[in-house]
Amino acid sequence: MIPLVGLTMMFFGLLAGLAVMAAVGGPIGALLIPNRTDGRTRAQNLTIKAAGTVARRNASNRYRSGPLGAVPSGGHALPGVLAASVLSEAVDPVGRRFAVLCHPHVRHLTVVLESEPEGRENIDQLQIDQKVAHYHEWLAKLTKTPGLVCAQVSVETAPDSGGRLRRMLDEHRAPSPPVFTAAVVGEIAKRYPVGAAEVKARIALTFQMADLADRRLTAQETVRQLAERLPDLTVGLQNTGAGAAMPVSARRLCQIIRVAYDPHAATDVELAASAGVEDGWCWEDVGPARAEALSDRYRHDGACAVTWEMSEAPRSAVQEQLLADLLAPRDEVPRKRVTILYRIVSPAAAARMVEQDVDRAELRVDLQKRPDARSRREVEAARAIAEEEAAGSHLISFGMLVTATALDDAGVPLARAAVENTAPAARNNLRLVRNSQDSAFAAALPLGVWLPHYLRVTETMREGM
Numbered sequence: 001m002i003p004l005v006g007l008t009m010m011f012f013g014l015l016a017g018l019a020v021m022a023a024v025g026g027p028i029g030a031l032l033i034p035n036r037t038d039g040r041t042r043a044q045n046l047t048i049k050a051a052g053t054v055a056r057r058n059a060s061n062r063y064r065s066g067p068l069g070a071v072p073s074g075g076h077a078l079p080g081v082l083a084a085s086v087l088s089e090a091v092d093p094v095g096r097r098f099a100v101l102c103h104p105h106v107r108h109l110t111v112v113l114e115s116e117p118e119g120r121e122n123i124d125q126l127q128i129d130q131k132v133a134h135y136h137e138w139l140a141k142l143t144k145t146p147g148l149v150c151a152q153v154s155v156e157t158a159p160d161s162g163g164r165l166r167r168m169l170d171e172h173r174a175p176s177p178p179v180f181t182a183a184v185v186g187e188i189a190k191r192y193p194v195g196a197a198e199v200k201a202r203i204a205l206t207f208q209m210a211d212l213a214d215r216r217l218t219a220q221e222t223v224r225q226l227a228e229r230l231p232d233l234t235v236g237l238q239n240t241g242a243g244a245a246m247p248v249s250a251r252r253l254c255q256i257i258r259v260a261y262d263p264h265a266a267t268d269v270e271l272a273a274s275a276g277v278e279d280g281w282c283w284e285d286v287g288p289a290r291a292e293a294l295s296d297r298y299r300h301d302g303a304c305a306v307t308w309e310m311s312e313a314p315r316s317a318v319q320e321q322l323l324a325d326l327l328a329p330r331d332e333v334p335r336k337r338v339t340i341l342y343r344i345v346s347p348a349a350a351a352r353m354v355e356q357d358v359d360r361a362e363l364r365v366d367l368q369k370r371p372d373a374r375s376r377r378e379v380e381a382a383r384a385i386a387e388e389e390a391a392g393s394h395l396i397s398f399g400m401l402v403t404a405t406a407l408d409d410a411g412v413p414l415a416r417a418a419v420e421n422t423a424p425a426a427r428n429n430l431r432l433v434r435n436s437q438d439s440a441f442a443a444a445l446p447l448g449v450w451l452p453h454y455l456r457v458t459e460t461m462r463e464g465m
């Protein structure tokens with residue numbers, strides 16, 4: 001536009017150039033101004049809408065697997081960004097088997113940990129502060145872990161089928177219990193799970209297959225390095241309130257993803273685990289039989305999921321109870337997954353980012369005749385972060401995805417209302433993902449899918465995502 005205005009002013013004068021600027025620059029400027037609802041420009045929203053329309057017209061938003069589907073093997077492979085993933089298993093130095101998920105397109109390897117959070121019951125404020133401090137230390141440890149690209153902390157709530165309680169009672173049952181005791185235990189196993197919720201925390205750590213001076217490391221060499229680091233990372237989580245974190249085996253990871261895409265299979269998984277029966281699932285067969293990505297939801301095997309993304313971080317101080325309402329189980333949402341995404345920022349990029357944050361915060365204050373308290377606080381916070389980074393502290397950027405899964409389309413309005421009513425208490429702006437619900441669903445799973453690395457853009461643009 002600038003060359004056009006310059007040529008017009010050169011040949012036709014100043015007024016003609018200003019007229020061209022108003023005629024051309026006005027519509028372009030309107031397309032590039034971010035709106036207040038989601039922070040995106042009109043051009044970005046139009047592009048996303050056009051991409052969704054094209055996908056629905058050529059039916060690329062639909063997925064069919066199985067013997068009559070489009071998968072060459074005839075199995076139920078995972079769709080989308082997970083289609084090329086490969087699952088294997090290794091053993092760490094203490095003898096624990098753990099799954100290793102390879103994303104070949106981006107040369108990433110992901111290991112998954114699982115735990116049951118302790119909760120806040122019967123814990124005083126001093127203990128809470130100590131757990132928060134330990135979590136800070138664990139995040140700081142991630143920044144010093146060689147090859148670590150990103151980390152995901154996913155908290156999932158779902159109805160408790162009672163399988164775990166029944167297994168525990170059966171394991172501790174006496175050979176010949178009294179009749180009254182057996183009756184009480186049987187009643188507990190029958191009634192206790194009703195209305196209860198199962199809460200699981202899963203941590204996915206994604207590493208880059210490193211490069212040596214003359215060659216790239218193979219997947220096997222990288223796995224050996226991961227096995228050596230795994231015990232230290234799991235021990236660090238025990239003092240954060242996450243509970244005893246254990247590596248997820250390949251079989252367990254198959255069960256988690258199978259239930260994520262088909263929530264109706266959760267009961268079968270629990271029954272098979274209670275009976276000690278091998279379910280026989282493999283990674284090439286845990287995907288959905290049918291899936292369809294709509295503009296505002298994702299249908300998969302009879303269930304329907306809706307995913308939101310965080311468009312703005314909390315502007316006020318972050319307290320330990322900030323996400324309590326959002327994480328809490330709710331009857332309106334059969335399955336809910338809150339995933340916090342952490343990206344490790346290199347020292348060079350961190351210095352540039354904190355300086356840019358300071359410049360933006362100061363500019364906003366300078367443009368206001370009477371700067372408000374929030375703007376002044378943002379300047380103070382940006383300067384404090386810059387000073388800490390200059391003193392040697394590491395920087396981690398973060399985001400959040402929230403997925404609510406209903407068992408059918410009829411339950412979607414209640415699930416959406418439950419999440420959107422609890423999101424304001426977390427003081428972050430959740431924005432409904434438009435025309436990318438299938439990719440957002442996969443990114444919210446504890447599988448190490450880092451979507452910016454799947455985009456065909458430059459590294460500079462990727463760092464801003």
